[in-house]
Amino acid sequence: MSVRLIVLALAFAASTTEALGDDFPILFTNVNVFDGVNEELIENANVFVVGNRIAEVSTEPLAAANARIIDGGGRTLMPGLIDSHVHLMINDAPHLSIYEKPWPYVGAQAVAGAEAMLLRGFTTVRDVGGPVVGLKDAIDQGFVKGPRVLPSGAFISQTSGHGDLATSSAKLSPYFTGIPDKATLFGWGFVADGVPEVQKAAREVLRTGATQIKVMAGGGVSSYFDPLDTTQYTLEELKAIVVEAEHWGTYVAAHAYTDAAVQLCIDAGIKSIEHGPFLTEKTLKRMAKEDIWLSPQAYLFGMTPEELNIVGTPAEPKMRQVNTDSDVVMKLAGKLGVKVAWGTDLFGPPAKQALQPLEFRARARYFSNVEILRQATSLNAELLKLSGLRHPYTEGALGVIEQGAYADIILVDGNPLDDIELMVDPATNFRLIMKDGVIYKNTL
Known part of the structure; x- marks a missing residue:
């Protein structure tokens, strides 16, 4: 785990101890990110979640010791x-x-x-x-x-x-x-x-x-x-x-x-x-x-x-x-x-x-x-x-995928920027749903 990620993990863990509990950090790999704002996807990205917030979004490999690794399989990762x-x-x-x-x-x-x-x-x-x-x-x-x-x-x-x-x-x-x-x-x-x-x-x-x-x-x-x-x-x-x-x-x-x-x-x-x-x-x-x-x-x-x-x-x-x-x-x-x-x-x-x-x-x-x-x-x-x-939820940003934002995340089969119909059938197309760093659905 890089020094940068160690610092980030400690900082976020300190501010989200109650939400983190005994859980490990989560590292999403091999995802294409729609960040909630930009029309272009961040391709082949990695998203590191510590506690209830996003600690890092990077196109560079992230070595996160003790983290749970979730391979997104090239799916679209987007905000809740x-x-x-x-x-x-x-x-x-x-x-x-x-x-x-x-x-x-x-x-x-x-x-x-x-x-x-x-x-x-x-x-x-x-x-x-x-x-x-x-x-x-x-x-x-x-x-x-x-x-x-x-x-x-x-x-x-x-x-x-x-x-x-x-x-x-x-x-x-x-x-x-x-x-x-x-x-x-x-x-x-x-x-x-x-x-x-x-x-x-x-x-x-x-x-x-x-x-x-x-x-x-x-x-x-x-x-x-x-x-x-x-x-x-x-x-x-x-x-x-x-x-x-x-x-x-x-x-x-x-x-x-x-x-x-x-x-x-x-x-x-x-x-x-x-x-x-x-x-x-x-x-x-x-x-x-x-x-x-x-x-x-x-x-x-x-x-x-x-x-x-x-x-x-x-x-x-x-x-x-x-x-x-x-x-x-x-x-x-x-x-x-x-x-x-x-x-x-x-x-x-x-x-x-x-x-x-x-x-x-x-x-x-x-x-x-x-x-x-x-x-x-x-x-x-x-x-x-x-x-x-x-506003009761101000520790992190909502509606975006960025460092410091709340870890509210969906993994979508396919690219909804190309096909909005993917959003119409969440039971089939939303393979993972996370809110506040907690996974509520995972069919990967």
């Missing part, structure tokens, strides 16, 4: 994937998870769903709504298997907004009845109106461990009472939420579909727009100019009501409108230089969540292979940095 829009606690129809199923059952579903997501190669996710902080803590402490989680906690919605989850218009809101909604009691979301209420809700969300705040700023498909064209919250209310986030060194992400809703969000200082299927060139140009992120869902918004099993529900006509209009936004966003995140929003039963990798195929209509892979790795990691000091 990042999904910017998930709801880990919703593993059934939303009304069942929130209102009907026993809480221990919902938790058990979430544990199974988190492990399945990790085994699809997703080593980090941004959860944008739901009581997920406990699951995040259990994953971080090693009780259960799953991706790193940046939780938004309970989402914030106005009365009659996308996050007002009561399913009957005959049911008066808790404001008038004094009876708390189960969605609030269990931390799914807060219905808050007026500046004092939204300030209180934002502070409560941050108090419970959110790394960023999620607000509902416009109509949505799955909600019962708000048409898609509606703008939700006033500028003053949205600004109040942004100020609370900024006081904690983090940011706000907003569910918004229309120009009016998104323009209002930008005016208020919101940094991440979720969905945006009806945006026009004017708004997208402003987003590009002001570095506002767009997290669209190419696969989900192409799914028909029949595929989603929502025919005959209030969501059916909404989804058909999204099917018609969202294609334009996807085509324009990349051309105009908007920062585009990679997110899926495929919450629900396991069979629906398993469609997550199909986002790679759906984006191939709009972006090059390297653009898609960057979105799902280094660019999403850039988005997550907006959480600032609230």
Whole structure:
């Protein structure tokens, strides 16, 4: 083992003793590296992992004493994937998870769903709504298997907004009845109106461990009472939420579909727009100019009501409108230089969540292979940095293969830069999955 590698190993071991435990360092040999950024692979490379971080990436032979050697066989070694829009606690129809199923059952579903997501190669996710902080803590402490989680906690919605989850218009809101909604009691979301209420809700969300705040700023498909064209919250209310986030060194992400809703969000200082299927060139140009992120869902918004099993529900006509209009936004966003995140929003039963990798195929209509892979790795990691000091994973970089980065690694059969379809079937094509220096799958 060279002096350089001895020094590197000791330095990384000292900083990752708990993660390293009794395990040996790992040396990947004979791999072609996609580093999450560059279009050209680093060919015939070696990647040295000590503890939970990458200690060395080199095209020169590395002699690492006492290391476990993994011969990559010329496969592509790339960063673990990042999904910017998930709801880990919703593993059934939303009304069942929130209102009907026993809480221990919902938790058990979430544990199974988190492990399945990790085994699809997703080593980090941004959860944008739901009581997920406990699951995040259990994953971080090693009780259960799953991706790193940046939780938004309970989402914030106005009365009659996308996050007002009561399913009957005959049911008066808790404001008038004094009876708390189960969605609030269990931390799914807060219905808050007026500046004092939204300030209180934002502070409560941050108090419970959110790394960023999620607000509902416009109509949505799955909600019962708000048409898609509606703008939700006033500028003053949205600004109040942004100020609370900024006081904690983090940011706000907003569910918004229309120009009016998104323009209002930008005016208020919101940094991440979720969905945006009806945006026009004017708004997208402003987003590009002001570095506002767009997290669209190419696969989900192409799914028909029949595929989603929502025919005959209030969501059916909404989804058909999204099917018609969202294609334009996807085509324009990349051309105009908007920062585009990679997110899926495929919450629900396991069979629906398993469609997550199909986002790679759906984006191939709009972006090059390297653009898609960057979105799902280094660019999403850039988005997550907006959480600032609230970001729980800052000892190493995410979404890249470089010295000092977290050892979140996938070994892929073939080269996804040439064939993005390789990413659609992780069960077959992802031969090894490592998160935080721990191997969770190895079929080499």
